[in-house]
Amino acid sequence: MGVVYVVTSGKGGVGKTTTTANLGCGLARLGKQVVMLDTDIGLRNLDVVLGLENRIVYDVVDVVQGRCRLKQALIKDKRFENMYLLPAAQTKDKTAVSEVQMVELIEALKPQFDYILIDCPAGIEHGFKNAIAGADRAIVVTVPEVSAVRDADRIIGLLEAAGLTEPHLIINRIRTRMVQNGDMMSVEDMLEILAVDLLGIVPDDDSIVTSTNRGEPAVLDDLSRAGLAYRNITQRLCGDEVPLLDLSEKDGFLNRLKSLFATR
Amino acid sequence: MVISGESVRLVSDTALVQRTLRSGQKVSFGGNVVVLGDVNPGAEIIADGHVVVLGALRGVVHAGAHGDCSATVLASSLLPTQIRIASYITRPPDGQPLPEAFCPEVAFLKDGEVVIEKYVISK
Numbered sequence: 034m035g036v037v038y039v040v041t042s043g044k045g046g047v048g049k050t051t052t053t054a055n056l057g058c059g060l061a062r063l064g065k066q067v068v069m070l071d072t073d074i075g076l077r078n079l080d081v082v083l084g085l086e087n088r089i090v091y092d093v094v095d096v097v098q099g100r101c102r103l104k105q106a107l108i109k110d111k112r113f114e115n116m117y118l119l120p121a122a123q124t125k126d127k128t129a130v131s132e133v134q135m136v137e138l139i140e141a142l143k144p145q146f147d148y149i150l151i152d153c154p155a156g157i158e159h160g161f162k163n164a165i166a167g168a169d170r171a172i173v174v175t176v177p178e179v180s181a182v183r184d185a186d187r188i189i190g191l192l193e194a195a196g197l198t199e200p201h202l203i204i205n206r207i208r209t210r211m212v213q214n215g216d217m218m219s220v221e222d223m224l225e226i227l228a229v230d231l232l233g234i235v236p237d238d239d240s241i242v243t244s245t246n247r248g249e250p251a252v253l254d255d256l257s258r259a260g261l262a263y264r265n266i267t268q269r270l271c272g273d274e275v276p277l278l279d280l281s282e283k284d285g286f287l288n289r290l291k292s293l294f295a296t297r
Numbered sequence: 298m299v300i301s302g303e304s305v306r307l308v309s310d311t312a313l314v315q316r317t318l319r320s321g322q323k324v325s326f327g328g329n330v331v332v333l334g335d336v337n338p339g340a341e342i343i344a345d346g347h348v349v350v351l352g353a354l355r356g357v358v359h360a361g362a363h364g365d366c367s368a369t370v371l372a373s374s375l376l377p378t379q380i381r382i383a384s385y386i387t388r389p390p391d392g393q394p395l396p397e398a399f400c401p402e403v404a405f406l407k408d409g410e411v412v413i414e415k416y417v418i419s420k
């Protein structure tokens with residue numbers, strides 16, 4: 034029977050979809066049966082980030098409204114046999130699905146998969162409520178910015194009120210140099226306010242931009258630092274103890290030369 | 298309740314909040330409010346009486362909400378976004394980050410202004 038994780042944040046643009054895609058691929062890479070569910074109806078992105086948008090025939094709204102069977106809507110990933118995507122609808126909006134329907138859907142998926150990852154939309158309204166309806170555990174994604182931390186705190190309060198206690202936290206897009214200069218919040222500053230269990234930290238990495246555009250999640254790229262962070266997080270999800278990445282920039286000769294000529 | 302010796306004036310009802318208040322959470326009470334935890338930015342406390350926070354007060358607090366000018370706000374770390382006492386309002390000075398020291402302070406009304414001082418037990 035699968036565990037259902039909802040990946041949420043409150044704030045938009047902090048990396049929920051990227052995290053869902055990378056965790057999903059990371060878990061599939063470890064041999065787990067994984068399904069990812071995009072609940073951002075009307076603004077679907079998970080399919081694009083995974084490179085599966087051309088394969089969508091049916092979506093989650095078709096399933097809950099009975100126009101197709103669940104199996105017909107599930108898209109098998111092009112890289113992994115054990116990974117599936119249930120895409121959101123693009124031509125509807127979040128009122129097309131109810132919380133009861135979401136719970137029924139998750140119950141139907143649970144026996145077939147080890148991990149069910151729900152990509153939650155930004156906000157705290159209907160879309161959010163739908164996304165958390167069937168979840169067992171929550172992963173809150175945030176970035177080291179005051180506005181994002183406010184929203185994360187709000188979301189954690191709402192999750193706790195909905196019975197999703199002890200959420201995990203992923204801090205995304207950390208820029209170590211800025212943290213060292215005192216220009217960016219540190220991990221400790223954020224945990225001081227949010228006071229939840231830290232699942233992992235992901236550095237700000239250009240490879241995320243390219244991997245998103247190509248539809249190839251960074252977790253599959255051995256050269257990507259963000260990918261390495263996501264691989265570590267995936268292992269922690271599976272119960273392994275993995276030390277946090279040391280994000281201090283390695284000052285190799287080339288990097289020092291580059292920073293001599295770099296313009297800011 | 299029995300207090301022997303001189304009679305001590307007991308101040309009205311007090312609500313005890315035994316957890317941290319997160320952003321968006323609000324406590325509204327017709328008496329004093331004591332919080333055993335932090336009050337995060339975006340959280341609100343509205344009390345008719347005094348407010349005591351044994352933690353970091355970072356949100357908005359309104360003491361003496363129905364006009365009691367003798368109400369005070371006391372916190373282990375007084376770092377609010379706004380303090381309101383009765384019908385008076387104040388906020389931290391612009392631009393300066395508040396010191397994060399664990400330094401109990403009390404806010405109260407004096408001559409029509411909200412004043413903040415270190416908390417000293419008056420005998």
